[in-house]
Amino acid sequence: MWKAYDTLYQAPAEQRAIFDHGEPFLPPSLREKFFEMLKSFPKGVDLKDTIRLHKFNPDDEDRMTHVPQECRKLLCAYFKSVRDLGFQILETISESLGIERDYFRNVTGNNPELNVSIHRYSPYEDAEQRMGLPVHVDIDILTILLQTDDVEGLEVKKDDRWVVVKPVAGSFVINLGEVIQAITNGKYRSVLHRGMLNKDKVRSSVACFLVPTPDSMIEPIPHLVTEENPPHHLIADWATYYHHHFAKALKL
Numbered sequence: 001m002w003k004a005y006d007t008l009y010q011a012p013a014e015q016r017a018i019f020d021h022g023e024p025f026l027p028p029s030l031r032e033k034f035f036e037m038l039k040s041f042p043k044g045v046d047l048k049d050t051i052r053l054h055k056f057n058p059d060d061e062d063r064m065t066h067v068p069q070e071c072r073k074l075l076c077a078y079f080k081s082v083r084d085l086g087f088q089i090l091e092t093i094s095e096s097l098g099i100e101r102d103y104f105r106n107v108t109g110n111n112p113e114l115n116v117s118i119h120r121y122s123p124y125e126d127a128e129q130r131m132g133l134p135v136h137v138d139i140d141i142l143t144i145l146l147q148t149d150d151v152e153g154l155e156v157k158k159d160d161r162w163v164v165v166k167p168v169a170g171s172f173v174i175n176l177g178e179v180i181q182a183i184t185n186g187k188y189r190s191v192l193h194r195g196m197l198n199k200d201k202v203r204s205s206v207a208c209f210l211v212p213t214p215d216s217m218i219e220p221i222p223h224l225v226t227e228e229n230p231p232h233h234l235i236a237d238w239a240t241y242y243h244h245h246f247a248k249a250l251k252l
């Protein structure tokens, strides 16, 4: 994957403009408001560059003519494996809940498409302004994250403290997204996290997001809803849920 990363980042601006979705994966109606909000973010935000592949279907290599030819095969092979790993983890979670193995995959529309964020965090001296990616939870089903082996930066909130997720060579970080939390009615929780800059090294990460199809209903598994534990989240199709999430985040 790192070879493909280099190819993507070395691509000339005109070519990058074609394959890079550019802005975050937002509902179109909220884009303007989001960009306004971005202006108020701390300076450190400018020190992260992100290439975004939106609705990336690794089964569709032949139709991927916008992606640099030299890394097309590699990207498809990598994201196919990563998607499979994600589906396997979902099956394991299903087993732990006593539901059919392919429950999550089915209720989220069996989506072959992924969203991908390929981050490059530049080094930054000023310790006060080190954040590259602001605090958030992933608004997807599940995220499979590859990070540079030897540079720390990812932090998760645990018991009101920020804890560094130390890179382990040859491993992925798995983040549960808000969709898992909604479907399991809080039994599995998504975690607050952020991406910090390093004082003297570049840090890179590749986040692969499993997402529902727009018309999938996001609703809790019936046996996880009780009188004491009513539904925690909005029950709606994914397009509505997604819009609602960002509207709330942007305080609309």
Ligand SMILES: O=C(O)CCC(=O)C(=O)O
Residues within 6 Å of the ligand: 117, 119, 133, 138, 145, 147, 153, 154, 193, 194, 195, 204, 205, 207
């Ligand atoms: O760079 C990282 O380690 C975090 C990336 C991330 O959280 C995201 O893209 O949602």
Ligand SMILES: [Fe+2]
Residues within 6 Å of the ligand: 136, 137, 138, 175, 193
């Ligand atoms: Fe994230």
